[in-house]
Amino acid sequence: MELRQTNGEMTNEVSENKTSKMKHPPGLYLLFFTEMWERFSYYGMRALLVLYLTTEFVRGGLGVDKASALNMYGTFASLVFLTPIVGGYISDRYIGQRKAITIGGIIIAIGQFVLFSNQSMTALYLGLFLLIIGNGFFKPNISTLVGHLYPEGDKRKDAAFTIFYMGINVGSFISPLICGTLAEKIMVTKQAGEIIHYGFRYGFLVAGIGMVIGQILFNLLSDRYLGDIGKTAVGKAKNIVDKETVNRPLTKQEKNRTIVICILAAFVIIFWTGFEQAGSSLTIYAQDYINRQVGVWEMPVSWFQSLNPLFIILMGIPISKLWIKLANREKGDLSIPTKMAIGLIMLGVGFLLMVGAVMQRGGNVTDTAVKANMLWLVGAYYLNTIAELCLSPVGLSMVSSLAPAKLASFLMGVWLLSSFVGNKIAGCVAAYTETLGHLEIFGGIAVISIVIGLILLTLNKRLVAMMK
Numbered sequence: 001m002e003l004r005q006t007n008g009e010m011t012n013e014v015s016e017n018k019t020s021k022m023k024h025p026p027g028l029y030l031l032f033f034t035e036m037w038e039r040f041s042y043y044g045m046r047a048l049l050v051l052y053l054t055t056e057f058v059r060g061g062l063g064v065d066k067a068s069a070l071n072m073y074g075t076f077a078s079l080v081f082l083t084p085i086v087g088g089y090i091s092d093r094y095i096g097q098r099k100a101i102t103i104g105g106i107i108i109a110i111g112q113f114v115l116f117s118n119q120s121m122t123a124l125y126l127g128l129f130l131l132i133i134g135n136g137f138f139k140p141n142i143s144t145l146v147g148h149l150y151p152e153g154d155k156r157k158d159a160a161f162t163i164f165y166m167g168i169n170v171g172s173f174i175s176p177l178i179c180g181t182l183a184e185k186i187m188v189t190k191q192a193g194e195i196i197h198y199g200f201r202y203g204f205l206v207a208g209i210g211m212v213i214g215q216i217l218f219n220l221l222s223d224r225y226l227g228d229i230g231k232t233a234v235g236k237a238k239n240i241v242d243k244e245t246v247n248r249p250l251t252k253q254e255k256n257r258t259i260v261i262c263i264l265a266a267f268v269i270i271f272w273t274g275f276e277q278a279g280s281s282l283t284i285y286a287q288d289y290i291n292r293q294v295g296v297w298e299m300p301v302s303w304f305q306s307l308n309p310l311f312i313i314l315m316g317i318p319i320s321k322l323w324i325k326l327a328n329r330e331k332g333d334l335s336i337p338t339k340m341a342i343g344l345i346m347l348g349v350g351f352l353l354m355v356g357a358v359m360q361r362g363g364n365v366t367d368t369a370v371k372a373n374m375l376w377l378v379g380a381y382y383l384n385t386i387a388e389l390c391l392s393p394v395g396l397s398m399v400s401s402l403a404p405a406k407l408a409s410f411l412m413g414v415w416l417l418s419s420f421v422g423n424k425i426a427g428c429v430a431a432y433t434e435t436l437g438h439l440e441i442f443g444g445i446a447v448i449s450i451v452i453g454l455i456l457l458t459l460n461k462r463l464v465a466m467m468k
Helices: 002-022 026-054 066-079 083-117 121-148 157-186 200-226 240-247 252-279 281-289 301-327 336-360 374-402 405-431 438-458 460-467
Strands: 189-191 194-197
Touching: 026 066, 026 083, 026 121, 026 157, 026 200, 026 252, 026 281, 026 301, 066 121, 066 252, 066 281, 066 405, 083 121, 083 200, 083 405, 121 157, 121 374, 121 405, 157 200, 157 301, 157 374, 252 281, 252 301, 252 336, 252 374, 252 405, 252 438, 252 460, 281 301, 281 336, 281 374, 281 405, 281 438, 301 374, 336 374, 336 438, 336 460, 374 405, 405 438, 438 460
Parallel strands: none
Antiparallel strands: 189 194
């Protein structure tokens, strides 16, 4: 009898351990909400930036011409992904991830409040500068903390980053709706039915408040749910084992893995070049050439930028479960290069839909009275979202798994460097839509993305061998 009870207890214990191993640690959800509010802040501002730049000064904007505005947007969006290399290095060597996240969050909030404070180019440049610096401290370190929640080789890690990525996109989804509606609908002064002033500044104010909320939650709850994770910089390690980790040269395996991270980062530059058209050429196209009427109601332009995060919220869990299911099969999961190649190809197919939108209008017709059906744009955002889920969270998981401990946040910054280059190229490409035409731009992105994806597939075996 005692033996049967003992076996039963052992069975229950094994079952509980198995269940606990399948669950994610509560710290993941704290990081989820912290990142959610930071992305609320960033995407709320991003949804308004091009519109704010191109709207006349007397109507609440800055009166910048479209080509210059698109270039400025691309420069800002790219620099946001350059500073994480510096921020990652500083946190690795000196201050640790937790302090870096707090410093970055405070600087970002101040930047948003500067944008709110004054309608001028001076306030714009100062505010964007602070956002760029703050993001450098915040972005690489919160992603690194997610990886630190799991032991090496944990099969839950890809799924965890997909869940974390949903946090990014919950914030990205609600921010254009709130900030965009505030600027384009609520904070609008009308006279005789004509809009005479938009409330862009108040959109920036709400974005700053969102950042403050996220930082309060993070600092109140991090000790409880994260323990000592991210408190101490690896470069300030006190015990002998950690000091040896910092001082010893990289092994051949670590060098190979670092090379793979850099190679894949180079490939995804093409992805971000196409994907980041969302805040530039696709926004302008939606404003000028997409039929936004739903009955008697006209959909705000900024709301289209909520489609991508909405689709991620809807598809994130199914794709997360797909990765776990594939990982548990006999063949194992799809390789990381394969997932990223699929992402690039899906992005190309999404832009083929935008080619369809242009063709529906009769090609590069400049008459804004001729509109394309909004379903073309909705479909493009949907396919781009599936592409993103195959590539971006998988890349974050890869870096956290492959990067040597002493270079963890730095290499996360290197991974984000691909977004820096991609965003800068995206701004330059978007600026040429006025001269080359949308058909050539959208078609070119489609073809190049598909070809690069196919090339990555051919390199799959070699890259996988280097990752082992």
